Amino acid sequence: MEQGMISGLVLAGGRGSRMGNVDKGLQPFRSSTMVEHVLARLRPQVGPVAISANRNLDTYRAFDVMVLPDEIADGLEPFPGPLAGLEAGLRHCATPYLLAVPCDSPFLPSDLAARLSAALQEADADVAYAATQEPGMRAQPHPVFCLVRVDRLPALSSYLSEGGRRVDGWYRDLKAVEVIFDDADAFRNINTLDELRGLDASSPPAPPPFPASLAQVASCINGYDPDALRVQDAQRIIRDFVQPVRAVEMVALRTALGRVLARDLVSPIDVPAHDNSAMDGYALRGADLPPEGTVTLRVAGIAYAGKPLDIAIRPGECVRIMTGGVMPAGCDSVLPQEFADSTTDDTVTLRAGAIRPGDNRRLAGEDLKAGSAALKAGRIIRPADLGLCASLGFAEIPVQRRLRVAFFSTGDELRSIGQALDAGCVYDSNRYTIYGMLTRLGCEIIDMGVVGDSPEALEEALRTACENADAIITSGGVSVGAADYTKQVMGQLGDVTFWKIGMRPGRPLAFGRVSSNGRSAFLFGLPGNPVAVMVSFYFFAREALLQMMGAEAPLPLLRARSNSPIRKKPGRTEYQRGIVARGDDGEPEVRITGSQGSGILRSMSEANCMVVLHDGQGNVAAGEMVDILPFEGLF
Numbered sequence: 001m002e003q004g005m006i007s008g009l010v011l012a013g014g015r016g017s018r019m020g021n022v023d024k025g026l027q028p029f030r031s032s033t034m035v036e037h038v039l040a041r042l043r044p045q046v047g048p049v050a051i052s053a054n055r056n057l058d059t060y061r062a063f064d065v066m067v068l069p070d071e072i073a074d075g076l077e078p079f080p081g082p083l084a085g086l087e088a089g090l091r092h093c094a095t096p097y098l099l100a101v102p103c104d105s106p107f108l109p110s111d112l113a114a115r116l117s118a119a120l121q122e123a124d125a126d127v128a129y130a131a132t133q134e135p136g137m138r139a140q141p142h143p144v145f146c147l148v149r150v151d152r153l154p155a156l157s158s159y160l161s162e163g164g165r166r167v168d169g170w171y172r173d174l175k176a177v178e179v180i181f182d183d184a185d186a187f188r189n190i191n192t193l194d195e196l197r198g199l200d201a202s203s204p205p206a207p208p209p210f211p212a213s214l215a216q217v218a219s220c221i222n223g224y225d226p227d228a229l230r231v232q233d234a235q236r237i238i239r240d241f242v243q244p245v246r247a248v249e250m251v252a253l254r255t256a257l258g259r260v261l262a263r264d265l266v267s268p269i270d271v272p273a274h275d276n277s278a279m280d281g282y283a284l285r286g287a288d289l290p291p292e293g294t295v296t297l298r299v300a301g302i303a304y305a306g307k308p309l310d311i312a313i314r315p316g317e318c319v320r321i322m323t324g325g326v327m328p329a330g331c332d333s334v335l336p337q338e339f340a341d342s343t344t345d346d347t348v349t350l351r352a353g354a355i356r357p358g359d360n361r362r363l364a365g366e367d368l369k370a371g372s373a374a375l376k377a378g379r380i381i382r383p384a385d386l387g388l389c390a391s392l393g394f395a396e397i398p399v400q401r402r403l404r405v406a407f408f409s410t411g412d413e414l415r416s417i418g419q420a421l422d423a424g425c426v427y428d429s430n431r432y433t434i435y436g437m438l439t440r441l442g443c444e445i446i447d448m449g450v451v452g453d454s455p456e457a458l459e460e461a462l463r464t465a466c467e468n469a470d471a472i473i474t475s476g477g478v479s480v481g482a483a484d485y486t487k488q489v490m491g492q493l494g495d496v497t498f499w500k501i502g503m504r505p506g507r508p509l510a511f512g513r514v515s516s517n518g519r520s521a522f523l524f525g526l527p528g529n530p531v532a533v534m535v536s537f538y539f540f541a542r543e544a545l546l547q548m549m550g551a552e553a554p555l556p557l558l559r560a561r562s563n564s565p566i567r568k569k570p571g572r573t574e575y576q577r578g579i580v581a582r583g584d585d586g587e588p589e590v591r592i593t594g595s596q597g598s599g600i601l602r603s604m605s606e607a608n609c610m611v612v613l614h615d616g617q618g619n620v621a622a623g624e625m626v627d628i629l630p631f632e633g634l635f
């Protein structure tokens, strides 16, 4: 059995009454927690991993796993025991088998999955569980270390609904095999705090992981100069500094559109499940195709889609078959009906060369094989993926929780829509472009409005933002000559660097991490000019936000011919706004939209692509090829 066909489930939903009602899995153990030891041993043996827990759900989610609370509850007993956890695990399991282990077994065997699955398959059983045996003694079962067929869920649900609670009690309803392991210590569970402390003392603690500072990360860049930083170096520092927010939730399939898949999805079935016909016509045996002349075959029955014909086809026979109809036993080819020479009610005549053996047959599993990864974690779910998941029967899929992004504009001159435009003031447009860009990325947004140019207002806004969001986007106030307090305030709240980047538009950028009251958030202080804010968002913030979401969505640069010369200074990256269309020869040709000033938002609105002129590039001649980044795609 392939590893990908087995999901792992750590049972951590108990009350921990013997540990002073603490959550057992989260007890510190050998410099991490008990459950992390279990995960470290379980992960290499299985595909997706989940934890069944009823408390501290967010803490468990931080281990980058799906966390499943019980879905049944007893009147008096809040958590009905391991079987309830197992039931929740089976309900959400996307693979055909589930391996459950308790959260207090930090020494579980590294061949647990392999040995249980071998025994399960050999005995064609429903469940395989571990046991140990001392010489001359009766075997001692460890029923909570078990590999279960996921399609046995209904049996478990009915056992639970009849009041059954014992794991080994449920096994009586099933075909169960016991697998003897040699190392009894591997199944040792830790039940009391004393036991835990005793074991914990036996190994020295490892030093805690050290979060890198921005300065450390930046020191990896050759000749790092914050006042003259190349675009690619700034992008790299951001990439190395940002960390993913690990939190997974199960959502109904339709809701997953545009969300980031949190785990590889392993196909539990072959798609299609059977060899079937790609055409309306006649299913026949390839061996019956005539080498020359014609042959007449007897039509032995009709196979409709969804109504397999349960007869074996003998030489000289064929079956009338509809598209999607299951290939009858013995048939390997389909003659499309329009290729038949002649037909009667119960015969079909065909000519040599009409088809070749094997034609027009779709093979079982040709779309997806059982056990293969249908979709990889990190993918942003698109319409085709919804269909693919549906074809596998997934009603829910695990996605990353939405990234929460707070944003505000700074500037005393800014007015919000609806306010009077006083002399010298402008309407705040950045908050709308940022709203649009964040929404398109699938973020949960927190619009904090306009913040005036004062240190107190800025500090308060930043604190509120980082107490409520994973990332903060600000616009304005970071350019040279802007009030110095921005630097001061952002610096006081965390690890923030101010850069001057070799690019146009959008030279100034503040980046780092700020914290307040124990919460922290990554900060992108974008410039205020309306085009600069968009360019900086797309080329710096976008990738970082996706990285925080655990998504992979690199931007594809395409090539197009420039219809006119473009002036460009080497030594900085320029992002010009362009309109790409087919040229006279049918090849893509790009022209620059009017004025390229960094405040001229119309240039952005008219454009359908960005022309990316790289660092080392100089003037572009008419007809020369340039890199472009199209704004819209099909999906």
Ligand code: AMP
Pocket: 409, 410, 411, 413, 414, 426, 427, 428, 429, 430, 431, 475, 476, 477, 478, 479, 482, 527, 528, 529, 530
């Ligand atoms: P700053 O980066 O704060 O010096 O702003 C640079 C320029 O962008 C100034 O002309 C600002 O008025 C303008 N600006 C800043 N923020 C916004 C905004 N939210 N909407 C429109 N224009 C803005």
Ligand code: MG
Pocket: 410, 411, 412, 476, 477, 482, 528
């Ligand atoms: Mg300003």
